[in-house]
Amino acid sequence: MKHRSALSLLPAIISALALGLGSALTATAAPEISCDAPLFDFGQKDNSLTIKHTFIVKNVGTDVLNISRVKPACGCTVAKISSRVVAPGQSTEITASLALKGRTGAQTKPMTVYSNDPRKPSFQLTLKGSAVTEVTVTPSALSFGRLEEGQTITKDIKITAQKPIKIKSVVAANQSVTHEMTVLKPGTEFLLKVTNKNNLPPGRISETITITTDSEKSPTHRITVYGTVLDKLTISPNPLVIPESAGVKVDRTIYVRAGSVKNFQVLSANWAGSNTKVKIDDNGIRGFTVAFKGISATKELNGSFIELRTDVPGREVIRIPVTIRPQAAFNR
Numbered sequence: 364m365k366h367r368s369a370l371s372l373l374p375a376i377i378s379a380l381a382l383g384l385g386s387a388l389t390a391t392a393a394p395e396i397s398c399d400a401p402l403f404d405f406g407q408k409d410n411s412l413t414i415k416h417t418f419i420v421k422n423v424g425t426d427v428l429n430i431s432r433v434k435p436a437c438g439c440t441v442a443k444i445s446s447r448v449v450a451p452g453q454s455t456e457i458t459a460s461l462a463l464k465g466r467t468g469a470q471t472k473p474m475t476v477y478s479n480d481p482r483k484p485s486f487q488l489t490l491k492g493s494a495v496t497e498v499t500v501t502p503s504a505l506s507f508g509r510l511e512e513g514q515t516i517t518k519d520i521k522i523t524a525q526k527p528i529k530i531k532s533v534v535a536a537n538q539s540v541t542h543e544m545t546v547l548k549p550g551t552e553f554l555l556k557v558t559n560k561n562n563l564p565p566g567r568i569s570e571t572i573t574i575t576t577d578s579e580k581s582p583t584h585r586i587t588v589y590g591t592v593l594d595k596l597t598i599s600p601n602p603l604v605i606p607e608s609a610g611v612k613v614d615r616t617i618y619v620r621a622g623s624v625k626n627f628q629v630l631s632a633n634w635a636g637s638n639t640k641v642k643i644d645d646n647g648i649r650g651f652t653v654a655f656k657g658i659s660a661t662k663e664l665n666g667s668f669i670e671l672r673t674d675v676p677g678r679e680v681i682r683i684p685v686t687i688r689p690q691a692a693f694n695r
Contacts (some may be wrong), residue, residue, distance in 0.1 A: 394451070395424030396480045398488065403459075405492035411580065414461040418488050420476065422449040429479045433457055440472045440490065459490055466494040498581040499523045500574060507559050507568055507590030511623035515561045520586060522553040522574065531575045539563055539570045540588060557588065565594035565622070593622040595678045597650075602684040603669065605660045612657040617669065617683065620650035629653060630672045634685075637664060660687050 403416045422428035428449040433442040445456040461472055470493060476486040505518050522530070527550030533542055538560075545554040559568065570588035597620040605615060619629050629651040632641045640656040653671065658664075665687035672680055 392425045393482075394422050394426045394428035394449075394478065394480050396428060396430075396476065396478050396483055396486045397421045397423045398486070401487065402489045402491060405461075405490065407493045407495050408463060409580070410463040410466050410494040410496045412463055414459075414463060414490060414492070416459055416490060418457045418459065419454050420449070420457055420486075420488075421454040422451055424480070425451050427451070430455070431477045431479075433474055433476050435459070435474045436472055439466070440474060442474050457488065459488070461490050463494040467496055467499060469493050495525065496581050497525050498528060498576055498578045498584065500584040500586065502586070503584075504587045504589070505557060505572075507588070510559065510563075510568075510590060510592050512565065512592060512595065513561050515558055517556050517558040520555040520557060520572075522555060522576075522584075524551045524576075524578065527551060529577045531577055532573075533575075534573045535588075536571045536573070537569065539568055540572070542572065559590065563592045565592050567591055595622050595624040595675050596620070596627065596673065596681070597622045598671075598681060598683060602686055604686045604688060605658065605664075606690050607662060607687050608660040608690070612659055615655050615658060617653040617655075617671070618650060619653065619671065619673075621648075624675050624678075628674045630674060632669065632671050634667065634669045636667055662687055 398418055398420050401418070403418070405414045405416070408414060420430075428451075430444060430447045430449070433444055435442055439462050441460045443458045445458075447455070449455050457474075457476065459474060461470070463470070470491065472490045474488045474490075476488060477484060478486065480486070500520060500522050502520065505520065507516050507518065510516065529550075530544060530553060533544060533555065535542065540560065541558050543556045545556065546552075547554055555572075555574070557572065568588065568590040572586040572588060574584045574586070576582055576584075599618050599620075601617075603615060603617065605613065617632075621627065628645075629643055632643060632653045634641070634655060637655065637658060639658050642654045642656065644652045644654070646652060653669075655669075664685055667685045669683040669685060670680060671683065
């Protein structure tokens with residue numbers, strides 16, 4: 364009896380196994396994106412060129428692959444796709460263009476392909492290589508940082524050429540720096556030493572050096588030079604601007620901080636015609652505050668000066684101009 368019961372159940376077991384197998388096959392049917400060469404190395408190319416390459420993208424899955432979009436990492440790369448719908452076993456072409464104009468050095472530009480592949484919904488293709496120019500100048504910007512008055516620093520600029528060139532001229536627009544050219548390898552390697560002048564006034568250094576060569580493809584190069592020459596002391600605000608106040612007294616504070624001189628004293632403060640109370644405080648490494656209490660900001664004070672006296676040679680007397688502006692000018 365038991366033998367007969369097992370035989371009677373056999374068709375049902377076979378049917379269940381077949382149904383389960385069919386369901387498993389249906390569940391595993393899915394697209395799968397693939398590319399034999401997802402990285403294209405274009406080597407060294409002149410930066411006047413545009414690189415073009417076609418990636419062959421395949422569907423090695425068992426269901427239709429739908430590509431929703433191709434997104435380059437930056438605007439310098441453009442991608443076009445021949446077909447967004449790829450049947451199992453078929454392929455599509457994604458053509459990428461990379462403009463090298465104005466670029467130098469190593470370039471790595473990825474593109475992300477978005478699709479309905481359940482395991483790899485985002486797939487990356489990459490263009491890689493190096494953009495070179497006939498003449499390379501490094502660095503393209505030169506910082507002297509923060510300088511004390513009279514201090515000089517020398518910075519190096521290297522000029523490299525792929526084929527022999529001549530340096531026709533080197534010009535500093537504002538003449539705030541001096542320069543000296545040294546030939547490292549005749550025609551192909553040069554070293555330009557740039558030094559700030561020692562008589563620059565306190566404030567920002569803003570300079571442009573133009574290097575002109577006889578190269579047809581890359582004749583002119585401009586280097587930005589910047590930095591700051593520290594004053595002995597830093598005063599703020601300078602000038603002092605106050606809105607005119609009819610019948611209302613206001614308070615204002617002048618901050619005196621270290622510049623190139625670290626140890627100093629503010630000895631006195633005077634504001635002729637203001638009739639205000641003055642309080643000088645030593646705040647240690649934060650410098651001094653000079654507080655004026657009860658200012659009647661009338662137009663009579665416009666054009667006057669606050670006079671500070673310090674123990675710093677060359678900054679014994681510091682005059683801070685005062686501007687009284689009509690209230691309407693502040694409300695515009």
